[in-house]
Amino acid sequence: MNTDMPDALAQRPLHRDGPMPIPWANEHEEPNGTTRADFTAVNNDRLIEAAQSGLCGACGQELDHWIAFIGDSRSVHLRTFGFPPMHEACARYALTVCPHISRKQHRRPQPASVFRHDAQAPQFWSEPGPEMWILGLTNDFKLLNIHGYLVFFAAQFKVEHIFDYDKRGHLRQLS
Numbered sequence: 367m368n369t370d371m372p373d374a375l376a377q378r379p380l381h382r383d384g385p386m387p388i389p390w391a392n393e394h395e396e397p398n399g400t401t402r403a404d405f406t407a408v409n410n411d412r413l414i415e416a417a418q419s420g421l422c423g424a425c426g427q428e429l430d431h432w433i434a435f436i437g438d439s440r441s442v443h444l445r446t447f448g449f450p451p452m453h454e455a456c457a458r459y460a461l462t463v464c465p466h467i468s469r470k471q472h473r474r475p476q477p478a479s480v481f482r483h484d485a486q487a488p489q490f491w492s493e494p495g496p497e498m499w500i501l502g503l504t505n506d507f508k509l510l511n512i513h514g515y516l517v518f519f520a521a522q523f524k525v526e527h528i529f530d531y532d533k534r535g536h537l538r539q540l541s
């Protein structure tokens with residue numbers, strides 16, 4: 367699967383380990399004023415800002431009318447997501463380049479995320495190595511606080527695009 371980088375994402379700083387833009391929601395501010403990228407943990411302040419100002423979690427710019435969430439089947443069934451909503455183009459690009467998604471993962475070790483250290487944390491978006499991913503498009507969402515954890519709850523999806531892996535373990539769009 368090959369998708370061109372959206373212009374908005376091309377303005378993001380690139381990660382040092384590869385030509386991959388650092389998602390806005392994964393950038394953390396350090397006390398000394400610099401920023402640090404952590405792909406396994408979202409920045410709670412930016413999560414709240416994304417919800418309040420309607421910003422895309424990937425590029426940090428204002429969302430369009432239709433907004434995209436990516437998740438495994440469980441997450442999409444519950445319409446709950448740990449990562450903020452995105453532009454559809456940004457979400458499609460994330461499916462293409464995110465190393466946890468674009469290639470099939472065999473159960474990976476638990477990432478060092480603040481979310482996952484706590485056994486009480488809601489686990490519905492963190493199932494390791496899903497067999498398929500779904501990109502849902504909707505026009506509204508809410509940010510919920512579930513036992514101290516912030517979770518995006520999407521409105522009914524207008525359409526769900528399904529992705530799975532081919533024999534070589536590469537992601538492909540099914541519908």
Ligand SMILES: [Zn+2]
Pocket residue numbers: 374375422423424425426427452453456
């Ligand atoms: Zn975007």
